[in-house]
Amino acid sequence: MSERGSIEVRNLNKTFARLDSGGTLCAIEDLSLTVEPGEFVSIVGTSGCGKSTLLRVIAGLEMPTRGEVLCGGVPVTGTNPDRGLVFQEHTLFPWLTVRRNIIFALKSSKRLGANRAAVDTLIGKAGLSEFAGSYPHQLSGGMRQRASLIRSLAVSPDVLLLDEPLGALDSFTRMTLQDEIIRLWQERGNTMVLITHDVDEAVYLSQRIVVMSPRPGRVTEVVDVPMSYPRNRGSSDFTELRVKLLTALNFASEVEQEYNL
Amino acid sequence: MATTATTTTETDAAAEKTILDSLETRASELSIWELRQIEAKPKTAAGKAVDWLLRLLPLIVSLLIIAQYKFAPNFKEFKPLDKSKPTNLWVWFIGFFAAILLARVFISLFSLLENVRFRGDKNNSRWNRAILFSKRTSQKLRRNAPIYTAVFILLFAYDWATLKTGRLPQPYFPWPDAILNAMISDRVILWKSVWHSLILLFIGYSSGGLAGLVTGIAAGWSEKARYWVWPVVKVLGPIPSTTWLPIILIVASSLFGGSVFLIALGVWYPVTMTTMTGVLNIPKSNFEAARTFGATKAALIFKVAIPASSPFIFQGLTQGMSIACTALLVAEMMGVEAGLGWYINWQRGWAEFAKMYAAVIIICLTFFLVNALFSFIKKRVLRWKEGGVV
Numbered sequence: 001m002s003e004r005g006s007i008e009v010r011n012l013n014k015t016f017a018r019l020d021s022g023g024t025l026c027a028i029e030d031l032s033l034t035v036e037p038g039e040f041v042s043i044v045g046t047s048g049c050g051k052s053t054l055l056r057v058i059a060g061l062e063m064p065t066r067g068e069v070l071c072g073g074v075p076v077t078g079t080n081p082d083r084g085l086v087f088q089e090h091t092l093f094p095w096l097t098v099r100r101n102i103i104f105a106l107k108s109s110k111r112l113g114a115n116r117a118a119v120d121t122l123i124g125k126a127g128l129s130e131f132a133g134s135y136p137h138q139l140s141g142g143m144r145q146r147a148s149l150i151r152s153l154a155v156s157p158d159v160l161l162l163d164e165p166l167g168a169l170d171s172f173t174r175m176t177l178q179d180e181i182i183r184l185w186q187e188r189g190n191t192m193v194l195i196t197h198d199v200d201e202a203v204y205l206s207q208r209i210v211v212m213s214p215r216p217g218r219v220t221e222v223v224d225v226p227m228s229y230p231r232n233r234g235s236s237d238f239t240e241l242r243v244k245l246l247t248a249l250n251f252a253s254e255v256e257q258e259y260n261l
Numbered sequence: 262m263a264t265t266a267t268t269t270t271e272t273d274a275a276a277e278k279t280i281l282d283s284l285e286t287r288a289s290e291l292s293i294w295e296l297r298q299i300e301a302k303p304k305t306a307a308g309k310a311v312d313w314l315l316r317l318l319p320l321i322v323s324l325l326i327i328a329q330y331k332f333a334p335n336f337k338e339f340k341p342l343d344k345s346k347p348t349n350l351w352v353w354f355i356g357f358f359a360a361i362l363l364a365r366v367f368i369s370l371f372s373l374l375e376n377v378r379f380r381g382d383k384n385n386s387r388w389n390r391a392i393l394f395s396k397r398t399s400q401k402l403r404r405n406a407p408i409y410t411a412v413f414i415l416l417f418a419y420d421w422a423t424l425k426t427g428r429l430p431q432p433y434f435p436w437p438d439a440i441l442n443a444m445i446s447d448r449v450i451l452w453k454s455v456w457h458s459l460i461l462l463f464i465g466y467s468s469g470g471l472a473g474l475v476t477g478i479a480a481g482w483s484e485k486a487r488y489w490v491w492p493v494v495k496v497l498g499p500i501p502s503t504t505w506l507p508i509i510l511i512v513a514s515s516l517f518g519g520s521v522f523l524i525a526l527g528v529w530y531p532v533t534m535t536t537m538t539g540v541l542n543i544p545k546s547n548f549e550a551a552r553t554f555g556a557t558k559a560a561l562i563f564k565v566a567i568p569a570s571s572p573f574i575f576q577g578l579t580q581g582m583s584i585a586c587t588a589l590l591v592a593e594m595m596g597v598e599a600g601l602g603w604y605i606n607w608q609r610g611w612a613e614f615a616k617m618y619a620a621v622i623i624i625c626l627t628f629f630l631v632n633a634l635f636s637f638i639k640k641r642v643l644r645w646k647e648g649g650v651v
């Protein structure tokens with residue numbers, strides 16, 4: 001379990017101080033999860049169930065309240081360019097052009113030398129060739145999201161954590177990019193953890209789907225997707241899995257209702 | 262195009278279109294200027310006549326200035342001293358601007374030929390280019406004409422009130438020609454004064470700005486630094502830095518060093534304030550994104566915190582610039598024995614009013630140029646800002 005790109009979350013608890021009420025809020029409770037190197041895992045769950053928090057802890061942006069997270073067998077104590085994170089909202093630096101944003105990432109991770117030539121190739125793959133010299137505010141929402149995605153990809157991390165990276169896109173671009181993500185993942189063989197609200201997306205992309213329930217965040221179910229790539233969105237296996245997941249999610253939100261009462 | 266377009270505007274639009282089509286522009290991609298043309302409201306014939314009158318107006322007024330200066334009788338009680346007889350310098354000076362205006366009017370007039378087409382060569386692109394250039398000049402002239410006219414009217418009135426009628430008490434208000442001559446005759450020392458003032462301003466401003474940047478970032482970054490910087494800023498901030506001048510005059514070993522300190526102090530305060538606010542306002546996600554790429558602390562400060570808060574920093578630098586200019590003049594008038602402030606005081610002592618005014622004008626010009634350079638830099642640095650720089 002000490003191979004590069006593995007993730008091991010052990011009995012994670014993450015509690016936030018609530019500044020408004022002076023109390024605390026338990027976002028994640030006793031969550032354990034193992035991701036094999038090179039695996040593609042999706043996390044689904046209703047809004048506010050702690051998905052982003054889990055990803056931020058794995059990335060090293062938040063420290064666990066209790067429990068621990070190991071990546072490549074080493075406890076996570078801070079951020080590392082080996083674990084890339086694409087944020088839910090785009091986090092491009094507004095004062096840098098698209099190309100310079102990517103070069104910033106490469107420079108910060110000291111990986112510029114080997115990847116300089118790949119920058120423009122990546123920009124082209126994201127369909128942003130014409131906008132490489134544009135500032136983020138000159139791009140559309142979807143273009144910004146794509147630019148964020150390729151900025152994280154440029155660093156070639158062992159683990160890529162994606163927080164709803166395709167959320168702002170129309171369904172057609174979304175599908176194209178889903179294929180692109182699969183292609184890149186197969187090409188690079190890195191570990192992928194993807195958060196999504198879209199059950200189709202989870203089934204289409206991942207090998208394993210983790211269903212989370214809210215307040216406190218817990219894993220309620222783990223669903224294997226034993227289909228080979230490329231997948232057919234119309235196949236009966238696909239539909240069957242979709243229904244299974246929706247049922248699981250429904251159950252998860254019922255749990256939420258119980259908690260709310 | 263608007264449905265209310267008159268026949269003139271329709272033919273205009275047609276001519277416009279042939280020009281645009283004939284340029285080797287791609288059908289869908291308009292240049293910024295073409296876009297403006299399309300977005301502009303159509304004009305009526307009367308509106309166009311008014312436009313042409315306005316284009317001519319500054320030229321007319323400038324000729325009036327020359328006519329008055331040369332041909333109207335001078336103030337009766339005015340007894341010219343040897344060194345300040347009215348010369349032709351003023352005529353040359355105004356004439357220079359009149360010549361430029363005349364050239365621009367001619368270039369603009371050329372655009373009236375836009376409907377002329379040569380037989381067999383409908384899309385002569387060199388001709389079209391010339392027309393486009395002329396139209397651009399014409400628009401620019403139209404835009405600037407009112408302000409030019411206003412300036413020339415003021416100059417006309419001032420000449421009238423001084424040299425021609427003496428309405429303004431003499432010799433406290435020298436006429437423009439005398440001021441120009443004073444500039445020429447004292448050019449060496451004036452140039453030296455400008456240079457000295459600029460050096461003092463530059464050293465004071467940059468050291469104050471740099472210090473402000475350092476304390477501002479430190480205070481925005483760490484709570485501990487804020488604990489110490491904040492009370493200092495609170496207490497010293499609202500006090501004009503020139504308050505310390507008498508103390509500095511006594512304590513400072515060199516007046517130059519003292520003045521640098523004075524200017525720097527005035528700049529330090531606003532830059533510290535705005536930089537601190539700027540750093541505190543940076544969205545956390547900027548730092549987090551940088552951290553996921555493994556950015557070092559130095560990179561977080563220099564590559565994230567500083568550029569992210571640069572709009573705020575420039576706000577402080579702008580405030581600091583006007584404070585620095587004031588402090589500079591005060592320091593030069595009170596103690597430093599060089600520079601424009603000193604020169605003004607010195608000439609006032611000798612009742613050389615023309616030279617005094619010459620210095621005032623040069624101060625205005627110098628500060629204007631310094632500020633223009635500053636805005637240029639600011640515009641370039643902040644061009645990433647949505648909505649541009651105000």
Ligand SMILES: Nc1ncnc2c1ncn2[C@@H]1O[C@H](COP(=O)(O)OP(=O)(O)OP(=O)(O)O)[C@@H](O)[C@H]1O
Pocket residue numbers: 016017018025027045046047048049050051052053054088
């Ligand atoms: N920094 C924080 N301080 C306090 N509470 C927080 C903080 N970050 C997250 N939370 C809380 O933790 C819970 C989980 O948040 P999280 O962002 O992980 O949800 P999510 O599953 O990503 O939701 P969504 O799908 O809407 O993005 C929420 O109730 C939120 O209010």
Ligand SMILES: [Mg+2]
Pocket residue numbers: 051052053088163
């Ligand atoms: Mg989230």
